[in-house]
Every structure is written in C-alpha cells, then in structure tokens.
Amino acid sequence: MADIDILVSEVGPRDGLQSIDAIMPLDAKKAWITAEAAAGVREIEVGSFVPAKLLPQLADTAEVVAHARTIPGLTVAVLVPNARGAAAAIAAGAHKITLPLSVSETHSLRNLRRTHVQVLEEAAAIGAMIAALPVAERPHFEGSLSTAFGCTLEGAIPDSQIARLAEGLMAAGCNEVGLSDTTGYADPAAVKRMIALIRGTVGDAALTGIHLHNTRGLGLANALAALDCGLTTLDSSLGGLGGCPFAPGASGNIVTEDLVFMLEAMGLRTGINIDALIAVRSILAETLVGEPLYGFIPDAGLPLGFSPAARHKEVA
Amino acid sequence: MADIDILVSEVGPRDGLQSIDAIMPLDAKKAWITAEAAAGVREIEVGSFVPAKLLPQLADTAEVVAHARTIPGLTVAVLVPNARGAAAAIAAGAHKITLPLSVSETHSLRNLRRTHVQVLEEAAAIGAMIAALPVAERPHFEGSLSTAFGCTLEGAIPDSQIARLAEGLMAAGCNEVGLSDTTGYADPAAVKRMIALIRGTVGDAALTGIHLHNTRGLGLANALAALDCGLTTLDSSLGGLGGCPFAPGASGNIVTEDLVFMLEAMGLRTGINIDALIAVRSILAETLVGEPLYGFIPDAGLPLGFSPAARHKEVA
Numbered sequence: 319m320a321d322i323d324i325l326v327s328e329v330g331p332r333d334g335l336q337s338i339d340a341i342m343p344l345d346a347k348k349a350w351i352t353a354e355a356a357a358g359v360r361e362i363e364v365g366s367f368v369p370a371k372l373l374p375q376l377a378d379t380a381e382v383v384a385h386a387r388t389i390p391g392l393t394v395a396v397l398v399p400n401a402r403g404a405a406a407a408i409a410a411g412a413h414k415i416t417l418p419l420s421v422s423e424t425h426s427l428r429n430l431r432r433t434h435v436q437v438l439e440e441a442a443a444i445g446a447m448i449a450a451l452p453v454a455e456r457p458h459f460e461g462s463l464s465t466a467f468g469c470t471l472e473g474a475i476p477d478s479q480i481a482r483l484a485e486g487l488m489a490a491g492c493n494e495v496g497l498s499d500t501t502g503y504a505d506p507a508a509v510k511r512m513i514a515l516i517r518g519t520v521g522d523a524a525l526t527g528i529h530l531h532n533t534r535g536l537g538l539a540n541a542l543a544a545l546d547c548g549l550t551t552l553d554s555s556l557g558g559l560g561g562c563p564f565a566p567g568a569s570g571n572i573v574t575e576d577l578v579f580m581l582e583a584m585g586l587r588t589g590i591n592i593d594a595l596i597a598v599r600s601i602l603a604e605t606l607v608g609e610p611l612y613g614f615i616p617d618a619g620l621p622l623g624f625s626p627a628a629r630h631k632e633v634a
Numbered sequence: 635m636a637d638i639d640i641l642v643s644e645v646g647p648r649d650g651l652q653s654i655d656a657i658m659p660l661d662a663k664k665a666w667i668t669a670e671a672a673a674g675v676r677e678i679e680v681g682s683f684v685p686a687k688l689l690p691q692l693a694d695t696a697e698v699v700a701h702a703r704t705i706p707g708l709t710v711a712v713l714v715p716n717a718r719g720a721a722a723a724i725a726a727g728a729h730k731i732t733l734p735l736s737v738s739e740t741h742s743l744r745n746l747r748r749t750h751v752q753v754l755e756e757a758a759a760i761g762a763m764i765a766a767l768p769v770a771e772r773p774h775f776e777g778s779l780s781t782a783f784g785c786t787l788e789g790a791i792p793d794s795q796i797a798r799l800a801e802g803l804m805a806a807g808c809n810e811v812g813l814s815d816t817t818g819y820a821d822p823a824a825v826k827r828m829i830a831l832i833r834g835t836v837g838d839a840a841l842t843g844i845h846l847h848n849t850r851g852l853g854l855a856n857a858l859a860a861l862d863c864g865l866t867t868l869d870s871s872l873g874g875l876g877g878c879p880f881a882p883g884a885s886g887n888i889v890t891e892d893l894v895f896m897l898e899a900m901g902l903r904t905g906i907n908i909d910a911l912i913a914v915r916s917i918l919a920e921t922l923v924g925e926p927l928y929g930f931i932p933d934a935g936l937p938l939g940f941s942p943a944a945r946h947k948e949v950a
Contacts, residue, residue, distance in 0.1 A: 473939035503937040505899035506858050534937075535892040535930030536899075538855040542822050546862075576851040583821035583852075614851030621819040621850075623789035 322589040324581050325361055325551045326574060327527065328354055330602075331382065332363040332397055333571055334559030335375045338609055344378045346605040348385045351392075353601060354556065357594035359574075361393040362386065363416070363553075367403035383410040399430050401443035407457070408447065414458040415448075417441055418498065419487060421480045422469030425500070429464070438486045445491015461487030462496040462529065466512055468503035480512070481519040494524045496551075499540065502533020502570065506543035513547045527551030530572050532558060532612075537572040538580055545586070552577060556595070557602050558612030573613040575599075583624070592620065638905040640897050641677055641867040642890060643843065644670055646918075647698065648679040648713055649887055650875030651691045654925055660694045662921040664701045667708075669917060670872065673910035675890075677709040678702065679732070679869075683719035699726040715746050717759035723773070724763065730774040731764075733757055734814065735803060737796045738785030741816070745780070754802045761807015777803030778812040778845065782828055784819035796828070797835040810840045812867075815856065818849020818886070822859035829863045843867030846888050848874060848928075853888040854896055861902070868893060872911070873918050874928030889929040891915075899940070908936065 319325060331351060335342055342350075351362055364386045365379030379396060386394040395414035398404045407415050419437045420426035426437060441461055448456050463484060468474045484495045497512055504512075509528070516525045528544045530537050530553065541552050555571035578590045596616050603611060635641060647667060651658055658666075667678055680702045681695030695712060702710040711730035714720045723731050735753045736742035742753060757777055764772050779800060784790045800811045813828055820828075825844070832841045844860045846853050846869065857868050871887035894906045912932050919927060 468937050468939070470938055473937075501937070502934065505896055507900035533930065534895060534934045535889070536854055536896050538852055539858045539896060542855045542858055573851070579850060580821055580852050580855060584823035614849065618818065618850045621784050621789075621817070622786055623784070 319550065321587070322360070323550070323586040324545070324588055325527075326359060326578055326581070326588050326590060327361040327363065327395065327551055327553045328359050328556060328574055329363040329529070329553045329571060330555035330557070330559045330574070332366050332376065332395075333553075334555045334557070336366060336373050337560040338375070338606065340606050340609060341375050342605050344381055346601060347378070347382050350556075350598065350601045351382070351386050352389060353598040354595065355386075355389045355392045357598060358588070358590035359595070360391065360589060361395055361414070361551075363395040363397060366397040366399070367406040367410075368397075368399050380406065380410040383407070383412050387411050387413075398444070400432075400440045401447065404440075404444040404447060408451070412457055414460065415444070416460045416462050416496070417444060417487075417492075418462045418464045419483055420464040420469070420500070421475045421483055422465040422472040424471040425465045425469045428471070434483060434486075438483075438490055441487055441490035441492065449491060459491060459493050460496050460527075461490070461492040461494075462498045463487075463516070464498045464500045466497045466504075467499045467508050468501055470501050477515055481515060484516050484519050488520045488524060492524075494526060495520060496527045496529060497525070498529040499531050500529075502531040502536075504530060504540045505536055506539050509540045509543040510547055513544065513549065522548075525549070527553065529553040532570045532572050537570075538576060541572060541577060541580070557599055559602065559606075559609070570612065575613045575615050579615045579620070583621075635866065637903070638676070639866070639902040640861070640904055641843075642675060642894055642897070642904050642906060643677040643679065643711065643867055643869045644675050644872060644890055645679040645845070645869045645887060646871040646873070646875045646890070648682050648692065648711075649869075650871045650873075652682060652689050653876040654691070654922065656922050656925060657691050658921050660697055662917060663694070663698050666872075666914065666917045667698070667702050668705060669914045670911065671702075671705045671708045673914060674904070674906035675911070676707065676905060677711055677730070677867075679711040679713060682713040682715070683722040683726075684713075684715050696722065696726040699723070699728050703727050703729075714760070716748075716756045717763065720760040720763060724767070728773055730776065731760070732776045732778050732812070733760060733803075733808075734778045734780045735799055736780040736785070736816070737791045737799055738781040738788040740787040741781045741785045744787070750799060750802075754799075754806055757803055757806035757808065765807060775807060775809050776812050776843075777806070777808040777810075778814045779803075779832070780814045780816045782813045783815045783821075783824050784817055786817050793831055797831060800832050800835050804836045804840060808840075810842060811836060812843045812845060813841070814845040815847050816845075818847040818852075820846060820856045821852055822855050825856045825859040826863055829860065829865065838864075841865070843869065845869040848886045848888050853886075854892060857888060857893060857896070873915055875918065875922075875925070886928065891929045891931050895931045895936070899937075
C-alpha cells in the first residue's frame with residue numbers, strides 16, 4: 319500500500335451477484351473484474367466457494383479466480399463457508415480467503431447452518447490446511463465477524479460473545495478478523511466502539527478492514543468512522559449491488575463509486591480512476607437488465623474542477 | 635438545548651418547497667409544520683420572504699409564520715434575500731432570520747442578483763433594523779455562507795474570500811454565520827477544514843450550524859464530520875425534499891428521517907420521535923403527488939430492538 323492510503327475492496331462479484339436472482343455469464347464477470355482492476359481497484363472478492371445448488375450465481379467461481387489471477391497486481395479474494403470451500407479456494411489459487419462467522423448464532427445457523435463451535439472447527443481446519451502449505455503459497459486468511467452490529471433475528475449481540483468469537487478465529491489460525499455490518503444496523507458510534515472492542519481483544523494489527531452496508535443510509539458515515547479509527551480496508555460494491563440474502567430486509571452494500579469519491583475528495587489515495595470506475599457500470603447495466611444500480615456520483619457528476627488524477631500525478 | 639444534544643433544523647417547507655414546481659396549499663404547510671413540531675422538531679425554516687413572482691411556492695410565508703408561531707417551543711425560522719424581506723419577516727414575527735451570502739460572487743449574482751458588497755450592505759441594513767428593536771423582540775440573525783464548499787459556476791472559492799465575507803457578515807450585525815454546501819460539493823475533510831477556517835476568523839461561538847446537501851451521497855458523512863467538530867445545529871429536509879434551484883445539477887437536502895436515526899443511534903438526543911417523524915411523510919405524499927421522497931430508514935425500518943423513546947425516558 320505504499321502508493322495508496324486506503325484499499326477499496328470490491329465485493330460486487332461475490333456479495334452483489336449472490337444477492338440477485340439473475341446469473342451473470344462468466345464472460346461478463348471476467349470483463350467486470352478486468353475493467354475494475356484496470357480502473358485501479360487492487361482487491362476484488364470474485365466469488366464464493368459454496369455448493370452450486372445453494373448459490374448457482376457463483377457456481378463458476380473457480381473459473382473466475384483463474385481469470386482474475388492473470389491480472390497483475392490484483393488480490394483475488396473469495397468467500398468460503400467451510401473447510402471444503404477453503405480447499406477449493408486454495409486449489410483455485412485465491413490470494414485471500416474469508417470465512418464468515420455470524421456473531422449471532424441464530425444467523426449463523428440460518429446462513430451457514432452451523433453453530434459457533436462448528437464454525438470455529440471449520441476455521442481451525444482451514445488454518446491447519448493453510449499452515450501445511452509452503453509459506454509462499456499460503457493465502458491470507460480472514461475471519462469475518464458477521465452481524466457484528468446486531469442481527470435482524472436476535473437484535474444486539476453481547477460484546478463478550480463478539481470478543482470471544484474474535485479470539486476464537488485468531489486462535490484457529492486467521493491472519494486477521496474483519497467486522498461486517500451484515501444487517502445495516504451500524505452507526506458511527508457503534509463502529510468506533512466495536513473497533514475498540516476487537517482491537518482490545520486481538521490487537522490493532524489483527525483488524526484492518528470493515529464490510530459495511532448502506533441499508534439505512536449510514537454507509538459512508540460509518541466508513542468515515544472506521545477511517546477515523548485508522549482502518550485501511552473498506553469493502554464496497556459497484557453500483558451498490560448486493561446485501562445479504564439471508565437477513566430479511568437487509569440490502570445494499572456501500573457504493574464503490576461514492577466511496578472512492580469520498581476518499582479521493584478527502585485527499586486519501588485509492589489508486590482508482592473514478593471516471594474509469596463509473597464506466598464499468600455499463601457492464602452491469604448490460605448483463606443484469608432490470609437490476610437497480612445505486613450511487614450518487616454517477617448521476618451528479620464530479621464537482622467542477624475536481625481532479626484526483628492530477629493530484630495523483632503530483633504525488634507520484 | 636438542555637434536554638437535547640443536537641438541534642435538527644427542518645428546512646423542507648422552505649428549501650424543499652422552493653425547489654419544486656408544485657405549490658403546496660397553505661393548509662398542508664400548516665399541517666406539515668404542526669405534525670413535525672409534534673414529533674419533536676424544535677426549529678423549522680417555514681418559508682422565505684422573496685417576491686411572489688420569483689417563488690410563488692412561498693408566497694404565503696407570512697401566514698405560515700403566523701401559524702407556526704402558535705406552536706409552543708418551536709423556533710420559527712425564515713430565509714430573506716435582502717432588507718425588504720427581513721422587514722417582512724420581522725413584521726410577521728419570525729424568531730430567526732437567515733440571509734444567504736454566496737461566497738461565489740457569480741452564484742450571488744445568479745441567486746440574489748447582488749454583488750458581495752451589495753449583500754453585505756443588505757446585511758448591515760438588517761442588522762440596524764434588528765438593533766432598533768426592543769431586545770425581547772429581536773430575531774436571531776444568521777448570515778449563511780452559501781456555496782462554501784465550491785460553486786458549480788466558479789469551482790473552489792479561495793479561503794481568504796470566504797473568511798473576509800464571514801467577518802463582513804458579523805460586522806454587519808449577524809449573531810452568527812452558518813456554512814452551506816449549496817452545491818453538494820462538501821466532503822468530510824473539507825467540512826472540518828472550513829469549520830476551522832470560520833472559527834479562526836469569527837470565533838467558535840459564531841458558528842454552530844451547517845446546511846448540507848446529499849447531492850453526491852456524502853450528506854450524513856459530512857454531518858458526522860461537523861458533529862466531530864462540535865457543531866450542534868444540522869439542517870435537513872423531510873423526505874430529502876429540495877436542493878438549490880439556482881445551482882445546476884444540485885439537488886437533495888439531507889433526509890431528516892435518516893439524520894435523526896443516525897443521531898439517535900449514536901446516543902445523541904434530538905428530542906424527535908422517529909416513528910412520528912416518518913408518519914409526517916404522508917402529508918407530503920398526499921399533497922405533492924409524483925414528487926419523489928427520499929430516505930433509507932422509512933423503507934428499511936428501525937433495527938430490531940432500537941428504542942430511542944425508551945432511552946429518552948431514562949434520561950428524563
């Protein structure tokens with residue numbers, strides 16, 4: 319990250335596509351990923367290794383990973399629900415593997431069909447699998463604390479339970495934990511409080527990223543709170559595609575275009591060309607006909623005289 | 635403000651209604667203002683004393699003020715473009731008078747048809763008019779620095795020019811200045827920088843409020859930045875109605891419903907009942923047919939177990 323300040327991690331090809339009924343053709347996925355990487359996006363969660371019968375939209379994840387790996391400088395991330403998925407992800411050559419653990423056990427059972435103990439067992443199996451690999455081949459392993467800001471089924475989750483699960487993930491071999499506002503319940507004060515809780519439990523270095531939704535319109539305010547705390551990786555989705563199909567009423571990731579605009583406007587380098595990023599929306603519009611695309615900056619346009627590209631040149 | 639932390643100042647009846655073609659009937663305006671005040675809103679900008687031929691939507695402002703003044707505890711605010719408007723506002727009994735001064739002179743000429751010098755002359759005339767009143771009858775007089783974060787016609791405005799105009803407004807007799815992101819160009823870093831600039835020029839006590847738009851989706855993030863700086867008054871509009879009709883492409887105030895949700899979720903007391911606030915939208919929906927209403931929280935609903943009302947009871 320020497321030449322950027324904030325890593326914007328695009329999750330649309332995973333979180334976005336898993337949330338809609340339409341199945342994007344493999345070629346369109348490849349074009350999307352290629353175009354976003356060309357716009358300067360450094361990390362893309364390209365799919366999920368889940369059974370095709372559960373999420374047919376992501377059945378071609380291995381092929382998508384194979385394509386994404388050919389793009390220089392791109393970190394290819396995937397989601398896995400369990401050790402079997404992790405094995406597939408490793409075989410496909412993913413650079414980063416994220417295992418979600420819903421801190422709400424009710425949501426965990428609904429989402430992954432596993433109790434907390436069972437998910438931590440899967441995490442340990444994945445940790446052992448990775449440890450057995452040569453160092454140079456080990457993917458980065460993140461445990462993501464889903465529903466960290468409350469669950470649509472259980473409501474607020476006790477801090478002690480969240481802290482215990484964060485410790486459990488690290489003990490199982492995760493390189494870091496992430497915070498995920500699966501349900502769109504977060505607010506800026508809660509973001510700061512939860513970051514402090516997790517850091518106090520697993521240490522500052524073990525929490526660098528957050529996955530926020532815009533369900534209640536607070537997505538960018540929550541991102542700002544996370545930036546204030548020093549987090550450096552922010553998940554978002556092109557066109558705001560996605561959300562969580564298993565949490566009733568939850569929908570809408572942070573819009574990548576708007577997030578990048580906010581960051582660049584604040585003088586934080588993302589390495590991303592906003593105009594090129596906005597142009598990628600056409601791939602979604604053409605292949606996901608009828609699917610709403612969100613975002614303010616694509617409609618409103620950049621402020622007069624706004625020139626992050628020029629600023630980047632000065633910096634470089 | 636002993637029992638609230640943040641004053642949410644509703645500007646929909648002025649900024650909202652001036653931005654749309656439809657003319658809301660006087661009875662509907664009264665019902666809107668009454669219902670929002672009953673929901674706990676403490677300050678409402680109910681109209682603007684501008685010539686009816688320019689803004690027929692607000693031609694009944696004197697009658698709206700007369701009605702709003704009958705609501706106990708409500709601060710009745712109005713916008714005025716000049717001393718003539720201020721005289722009408724004082725005659726009507728407005729509690730608060732805001733004179734906008736576009737820091738972009740091009741925008742000032744377009745919006746108020748006056749140069750900076752001419753607007754400051756109007757401000758001085760208003761200041762003298764208010765000083766001549768018995769102390770108990772003096773309205774609060776705010777000079778609002780419009781296009782403070784950049785102008786769609788001029789782009790960025792030099793700090794020195796903005797500071798000079800803030801000083802000019804205070805010298806003319808304003809009780810305070812306000813910051814207004816007329817064009818939706820602000821970002822959180824710019825908000826903090828501009829607040830520091832104005833405070834450094836006119837003192838901390840002379841800047842308490844900010845008027846933000848959501849044109850580029852950053853409205854609540856910008857509000858959070860203002861809160862971090864200690865500002866205590868935030869303008870917003872029910873349903874996000876409004877924007878600025880004289881700034882091309884600018885549209886969309888911060889949505890009151892979403893702002894109140896963010897504040898209450900953060901533990902900041904607004905005195906506003908969110909459910910009652912959301913119910914007020916029906917007045918807009920019924921009388922402004924076809925006009926889009928914005929906001930996330932009305933659609934997404936409150937998080938499970940979210941109970942600001944209960945918290946307010948504990949505090950009281």
